[in-house]
Amino acid sequence: MVGSVLMQRMREEEDFSGLEPVFFSTSNAGGAAPKEAAGAPLKNASDLKELAKCDVLVSCQGGEYTTEVYGPLRKSGWQGYWIDAASTLRMERDAVIILDPVNGDVIERGMASGVRSFIGGNCTVSLMLMACAGLFKEDLIEWMSSMTYQAASGAGAAKMHELVKQMDYLVDPVRKNPSENALEVDRMVVEAQRSSSMPTKEFGAPLAGSLLAWIDKEMPGGQSKEEWKGMAETNKIMGLNPPVPVDGICVRVGSMRCHSQGLTIKLKKDIPLDEIEQIIAGNNDWVRIVPNNKDATVCDLTPTAVSGKLHVPIGRLHKLKMGPDYLGAFTVGDQLLWGAAEPLRRMLNIVRNRVGEKEPQLVATRS
Numbered sequence: 001m002v003g004s005v006l007m008q009r010m011r012e013e014e015d016f017s018g019l020e021p022v023f024f025s026t027s028n029a030g031g032a033a034p035k036e037a038a039g040a041p042l043k044n045a046s047d048l049k050e051l052a053k054c055d056v057l058v059s060c061q062g063g064e065y066t067t068e069v070y071g072p073l074r075k076s077g078w079q080g081y082w083i084d085a086a087s088t089l090r091m092e093r094d095a096v097i098i099l100d101p102v103n104g105d106v107i108e109r110g111m112a113s114g115v116r117s118f119i120g121g122n123c124t125v126s127l128m129l130m131a132c133a134g135l136f137k138e139d140l141i142e143w144m145s146s147m148t149y150q151a152a153s154g155a156g157a158a159k160m161h162e163l164v165k166q167m168d169y170l171v172d173p174v175r176k177n178p179s180e181n182a183l184e185v186d187r188m189v190v191e192a193q194r195s196s197s198m199p200t201k202e203f204g205a206p207l208a209g210s211l212l213a214w215i216d217k218e219m220p221g222g223q224s225k226e227e228w229k230g231m232a233e234t235n236k237i238m239g240l241n242p243p244v245p246v247d248g249i250c251v252r253v254g255s256m257r258c259h260s261q262g263l264t265i266k267l268k269k270d271i272p273l274d275e276i277e278q279i280i281a282g283n284n285d286w287v288r289i290v291p292n293n294k295d296a297t298v299c300d301l302t303p304t305a306v307s308g309k310l311h312v313p314i315g316r317l318h319k320l321k322m323g324p325d326y327l328g329a330f331t332v333g334d335q336l337l338w339g340a341a342e343p344l345r346r347m348l349n350i351v352r353n354r355v356g357e358k359e360p361q362l363v364a365t366r367s
Helices: 002-012 063-075 100-112 123-137 157-176 182-193 225-238 273-281 294-300 337-355
Strands: 020-025 056-059 081-084 095-098 117-120 141-150 250-253 259-267 287-289 312-319 326-333 361-366
Touching: 002 337, 056 337, 063 081, 081 337, 095 100, 095 225, 095 337, 100 123, 100 225, 100 337, 117 337, 123 141, 123 225, 123 259, 123 273, 123 287, 123 312, 123 326, 123 337, 141 225, 157 182, 225 250, 273 287, 273 312, 294 312, 326 337
Parallel strands: 020 361, 056 081, 056 361, 081 117, 095 117, 141 250, 287 312
Antiparallel strands: 141 259, 259 326, 312 326
């Protein structure tokens, strides 16, 4: 999924111009490569000697591939730039999590100090920061709770296919036995959800017409790994010291694409709402303030509205009843763009600009 979106975005932005792209595969070496390879076949993604010939490696292959290749490649003496969508290296001391509209200064300091590993961040964390980084930069946040509503595509293409199959499975009995009785329709849907024939191999449970309040592995203290990333990655991306507490519950919902988040923000002081909106809107070119009314919210603050788009809307901004220093908000964004592919292609261009006249080669690993 991420690799396909990355290729699409690089073609749209003409990022291949002036590069000498080389494409590798873990399963189809010798097969046909994308047209940008100028007729050269796919190379073996496990061939360290071939990988080491490139100045820049861009990987969307996943954590297992990074674990297999990255260490041996570095030990072989390769000093190139590694740009990776996988989470494997995110928290390593010699790696920077990349989200340049938010932490361009952190990226620049990393490059100046000799860092050569630049890793895409967790999708929900990246999208939250695209919306809220201005408040972090102004040192206005005491703590934050993020309750996420994460789409099936965040777990991969196989999960998306299963969600569609589940939807069809739920609709089928209603299609065969149409009824105007809402309770009868509900009975048929629940019966289908609870059926042992419901396809649940990927999710382990029905997601269509339901939700799953757990994402990723178990962590100490009752968190899931996805929830743990909220604080760990937010503070590393922003370079915050002392760290700001960030926590919440991460939930998988039956949306195909785009992650949403309900935010509770404890501010360090009471700030007028119009000033808060100015700080948020001024942080980057992609954040959008959605007026806190019903019409604007249902029109602009949904996965349907933002799917395939780069802007990150944030709305429902209002002071909460707990006190004037408590802020409520809701944001949504396409996790396959700012939460995955977009930071990679932008980091490649940052490296390219820094290298200057020496044009780097690009490697995209493909399964």
